[in-house]
Amino acid sequence: MGLPKIVVLGAGYGGLMTVSGLQKQLNHQEAEITLVNQNPYHYVTTKLHEPAAGTLSPEYARVPIKSVVDTNKVRFVEDRVTGFDPDKKEVYLENASDPLTYDDLVFALGANTETFGAKGVLENAHLINNLNSVRMIREHMEYMFSQYQNTEEKRDDLITIVVGGAGFTGIEYIGELVDRIPKLCREFDIPRDQVRLISIEAAPTALPGFDKELVDYAVQYLEERGVEFRLSTPIEEVTTDGVVLKGGEEIKAATVVWTCGVRGNSLLEEAGLETMRGRIKVDEYLRAPGYENLYVIGDNSLIINPENERPYPPTAQMATQQGETLAKNLVAALRGGSPAPFEFSLKGTLASLGRGSAIGVVGNKKLFGFSASVMKRLNDWRWFYLLGGLSLMMKKAKF
Amino acid sequence: MGLPKIVVLGAGYGGLMTVSGLQKQLNHQEAEITLVNQNPYHYVTTKLHEPAAGTLSPEYARVPIKSVVDTNKVRFVEDRVTGFDPDKKEVYLENASDPLTYDDLVFALGANTETFGAKGVLENAHLINNLNSVRMIREHMEYMFSQYQNTEEKRDDLITIVVGGAGFTGIEYIGELVDRIPKLCREFDIPRDQVRLISIEAAPTALPGFDKELVDYAVQYLEERGVEFRLSTPIEEVTTDGVVLKGGEEIKAATVVWTCGVRGNSLLEEAGLETMRGRIKVDEYLRAPGYENLYVIGDNSLIINPENERPYPPTAQMATQQGETLAKNLVAALRGGSPAPFEFSLKGTLASLGRGSAIGVVGNKKLFGFSASVMKRLNDWRWFYLLGGLSLMMKKAKF
Incomplete structure (x- = not known):
């Protein structure tokens, strides 16, 4: 019998945090981990507005996957996912004739654009x-x-x-x-x-x-x-x-x-899953209803905020926390342990207003102007630290 | 009676060298000098291929006219020339209701594109x-x-x-x-x-x-x-x-x-002057045939090379030398002296091949590669030195 196969689709915040947790916690002989992404790099979605305006090099927002993934433990496949079948447990890729098979699938492919019915x-x-x-x-x-x-x-x-x-x-x-x-x-x-x-x-x-x-x-x-x-x-x-x-x-x-908003990835509906605005209302273990081994995280997962009974907005913060929890749960499952339910913990929200200003809430504190902008920058760096440690953080901090 | 009016059209190599010579040699009470140019800046035509490729900032190729023209001696008019009448001695401008009148006109407006009959x-x-x-x-x-x-x-x-x-x-x-x-x-x-x-x-x-x-x-x-x-x-x-x-x-x-070539400015033909491919075959004093006070220099002037009986190609070098001679002759005429005939002296020709290489002939010596490229750069700097002295040259050398 082969090793259990964990396939992670997408190297965004959620996918990369999952892979990062798995490669840290698992030994060689515990599972076969595959990461699929259409580019050889991760991009920092929350920074994309800056190269879009031309205020920052796109290179700042890019991290080569091979620089953060341990290729001894994780097989990286550079390809585009064209579909998947959660009953057959198969994933279809644009440039591979055979489907990828899996025991556990982590769907972290990110969202599609929401047009709200506007034409063109x-x-x-x-x-x-x-x-x-x-x-x-x-x-x-x-x-x-x-x-x-x-x-x-x-x-x-x-x-x-x-x-x-x-x-x-x-x-x-x-x-x-x-x-x-x-x-x-x-x-x-x-x-x-x-x-x-x-x-x-x-x-x-x-x-x-x-x-x-x-x-x-x-x-x-x-x-x-x-x-x-x-x-x-x-x-x-x-x-x-x-x-x-x-x-x-x-x-x-x-x-x-x-920039009016996003909806869930169309591949979910195409696979026959029930969605709300394209997103999957996942259970407390981040699983799609009816599928024990299909995890959906990031922009495609819908989780209700118990405080106001409304869905949490999809954010990098949410995806990152989901990836961390999911990696732990996958490891626990492999070792016969029990999974922990996912609980979102809002650390804060910051919106930049150009280079020198921002607004936001961190804890219970409102921040304005330059201090908020510094917090925002530190928060970017934190992500690079999580991804690639001190050396990646220092490299990006130079920009 | 008013002062003699000298009007210079165009702040390219030829026009600026004319104005520069006039303002150096003339005193306040000798002539009224007007320079007309459609932009408030001169641009270095021979460098334009670099910003066009994106290898150099366009700012390198630009010099504000007020930084090189002595506005105590020269009136600068920022406007576009729409035509002129060499018999009435009038110049028509886009944004002025009255024509400019002149005693001497220097036509240095630069060339038009030659399509050689290609469509589109x-x-x-x-x-x-x-x-x-x-x-x-x-x-x-x-x-x-x-x-x-x-x-x-x-x-x-x-x-x-x-x-x-x-x-x-x-x-x-x-x-x-x-x-x-x-x-x-x-x-x-x-x-x-x-x-x-x-x-x-x-x-x-x-x-x-x-x-x-x-x-x-x-x-x-x-x-x-x-x-x-x-x-x-x-x-x-x-x-x-x-x-x-x-x-x-x-x-x-x-x-x-x-980049197939240039022809003379269409304003010359529109003014009823006889042209060869749009250019005026000027006399030895750079005058258009039949007009004592109409000087045509730069890309619009046609001068035959006595060595091979063919027209000299229009170059910055040619325009610069014409401007120098013309300024001297205009000053001489104002003071009752006699003009000197223009003779072109080819100092050399250099073509760059990107940043690190060039080819060319200087004197009788052929130059290749990096040394030619250094010569080319020195030549650029020489133009800035001629225009605005050491300070302008140093400013541009920093690029």
Whole structure:
């Protein structure tokens, strides 16, 4: 009989924490661990808004998988998952003719974009999704700026940027733009006040769900730096020319970035599993209902916050804690022990507003401005420390 | 009676050297000098291939006019020349209702693009023309690279660059690309050998008119670094998809840069002057035939090389020497002296092949490789020294 096969799909926060826990705790002869990821690197999703704005090199947000995975203990497969069958216990890959088989599957492939029924989003909007898409956002924006001076009529839409969604990612992204745009203006000889930055949000407030005092701080900070907010304003369509708002108003903008939210990965529905907005309501051991050996973590897992009976928002913090617990439980199961139920512990929430400012809550304390921004940076470093220890942290801290 | 009015159109090499000579030699009460330029800065045309490739900041190639012109002696008008009438002695500007009048006019507005009858050049090709156009070339190329990873089918044309023309500018530009492309490939995770750099030239050799040994060196240097040469191959059309060669072959390329040559400024023909390929065959005092007070210098002047009975190619060196002579002659005329005939003295010719190499002839000596590249750099600095003295030279040398 072969060793038990644990297959982890996806090298995001959740997948990597699972693998990291397994390789630390398991010996060679206990299990065969396989990690599948479509890129040879992990990217730090919570930092992607920075390369998207051009304020940070994408290299900061990237960690080669081989530098954090112990290839003596874990087999790494660079491939794209095209589907899986939880009854046959098989995973299908784009470039492999035979399916991967497993005893335990950890589904940690990350989310898909939620369009909320708006038309043209996937065709015409840019997405802060991965390293490739954010490099393109930056280049797209710069290309539009460079065209401005080369058109006879100086088209204002070329230097208008619409950010759809004033949630976490949208606010963090526009915060970076507030830093970047003055530099771009100097580079391309464009007066700063010609450039429009517009944040459009369907909810009546920016950062829905956040503490009001912090939201007010963020909105004022951004407005003072030229951001226009359009609240209670759903986007009906993203076109090749810009966006059409509910009611019919059109805003012409050559750059539209969609940050309105995510839904679960479509592979879950395609595998016949029951989902809520694409996510799986997992049990206390992070398992999909009806499947003893299918674990779903990260953006694809739905867990209800007992305090308000609403789902926790999908975050890196959640995925990381799930990965840690899951690794321990998988090890316990292999050794005949019993698993511990997962409990989410919210350490805090921080949203950056560009390089020098942020807002957030840590413990019971509200943070504003520069001190929040330092906390945010320390938090980034913590992730690199968890992933690759001191040496990786120091390498990234140099950026 | 007012002071004699000298109007200089264009702040390129020729125009600036004229103004620089005038302001050094003339006293306040001798003439009213006006310089017209559409930008508040001079740009170093011979360096534009570098920002176009992204190997150098466009700021290196830019010098603010107010930093080199003595505004106590010279009136600077930032405007675009829309036409002139050499009989009425009037110059028409885009943003002024009244024409500028003059006693002496120096026409130094620079050249237009020569398409040699190829279709679609002005619509679909990029031009290494000015600061705005080269910033756009760079951004365009990078944007295409960023798109490559975001297309399902990995379209090769997105990372194919065609340079039309293997003359001076074309070779210098592709030399920069040879340096830049490996960096871009790393930045966008594209294998270097996927990228195609194609130099297309109608003549049977690259760098027509250059010493064969130097041409062979340049071609081998570039070929070893992945450049494909297509010689004796005129481009018939530039399309939105790439280029169509004579005979019908199509090369798909998202980036096409046209460096095939220049012709005289169309304003000369529009003013009713007789031209040869848009250029004016000036007399020995750099005057247009039939007009005592219309001087044409730089790319718009045609001067025959007595050694081979062919026109000198338009170069920065030629324009600079013309500006120096013309300033002296204008001063002499104001003071009742006689003008000296212009004689071009070829100091040397250097073509860069990226950062670390160049070829050229200085005096009777052929130069190759790094030493040529150092000479080329010194030559750039010499221009900054001529323009703005030691302080400007030192500032630029820091780049």
